Amino acid sequence: MTTVDTAASTSTAVRTALRMAHSRALVDFGLDAIGRVRFGWRDRSIGSVVERAGTRHWLRVVWARRGWARSAWWTGNHDAATIAGVEKPRLLDVRAWEEGPLVYRAELMSLLPGRACAPTAVLQRTPGLDEAWWVELERSLDRVSATATDRTLLDSEIMRRRITVFFGVDLDIDERDWRPSHGDLHWNNLHREPFAIADWESWGLAPQGYDAAFLLGHSLAVPHVxxxxxxxxRRDLETEGGVISQLYVLTKLLTRADAGEHGELVPAIHRHVGRLLGTRMPLRRGGGAHTT
Structure with missing residues (x-):
């Protein structure tokens, strides 16, 4: 009981602090807020549509403890300006400030047209995308892959250990073959009408096929997608890096399922792991779960 109450109060405190930081950023940038604010995954950020001199933008404020505010993800949206030929938000201005042990970063960005392909990261139903959209996705990922960068957000040793712990296989992961990737390519970060890709804080070097693996893992609830x-x-996913990418992404999804997020994916994840490792996974007939 205490844990639940503490978690609730912590979440409320974080959201209150984020709202205050958002209000400060509005004043600093000289902006008017439009509509309601949206909180990011696990309340790591807050964002809203804003307006200045008749033009609408997107304001995002993220927080971190001081030690984390120097890592690569902190400047991801700024560093993404080096990626050419991909429809994405433009970073227009930045403000950062400290409050106690925390650092806040406010980013004013261009507002993407269109809409997200899904309301959550995990796909729940057919998105109904045409061939032109898929072609643009493939072209955009090729452009990202061709970008020169030394940004790295993944740790090969952590990837190796997690794959071993979850699936019982010990794989050699060679970072020399890594290539630039978006790093968080899920359905809420992909836009349609027109095509665009949002949220570039996690982009950097990753194993071959990481973006495709990330999107595939977040699509398992809709098998034909x-x-x-x-x-x-297939060209990327069936490589050694592609298989490693898929296994690692699936460890992330299983970890989140254990925390209560998208638990419905778990059977599909294990079936997919079985196919990747060439093992027939035992399935319980009847679909019922036993309780003890």
Whole structure:
């Protein structure tokens, strides 16, 4: 009981602090807020549509403890300006300040047209995307891959250990073969009408096929979409890096399922792991869960 109450109060305190930081950023940038604010995953950020001199933008404020505010993800949206030929937000201005042990970073960005392909990271139903959209996704990922960068957000030793712990296989992960990737390519970060890709804080070097693997993992609840991704990106997904990427992404999804997020994906994840490792996974008939 105490844990639940503490968690609730902590979340309320974080959101209150984020709202105050958002209000400060509005004043600093000389902006008017439009509509309601949106909180990011696990309340790491807050954002809203804003307006200045008749033009609408997107304001995002993120927080971190001082030690984390120097890592690569902190400047991801700024560093993404080096990526050419991909439809994405432009970073227009930045403000940062400290409050006690925390650092806040406010980013004023251009407002992407269109809408997100799904309301959450995990796909729940067919998105109904045409061939032109898929072609643009493939072209955009090729452009990202061709960008020169030394940004690295993944740790090969952590990847190796997690894959071993979750799936019982010890794989050699060679960072020399890594290539630039978006790093968080899920359905809420992909836009349609027109195509665009949002949220570049995590981009950097990753194993071959990491973006395709990330999107595939977040599509397993809609099998024919997952199959389409596997087919379109087969060249990358069937490489050694592609298999490693898929296994690692699935460890992330299982970790989140254990925390209560998208638990419905768990059976599909294990079936997919079985196919990747060439093992037939035992499935309980009848679909019922036993309790003890």
């Amino acid at each position: 997952a199959e389409q991704i596997a087919r379109r990106f």
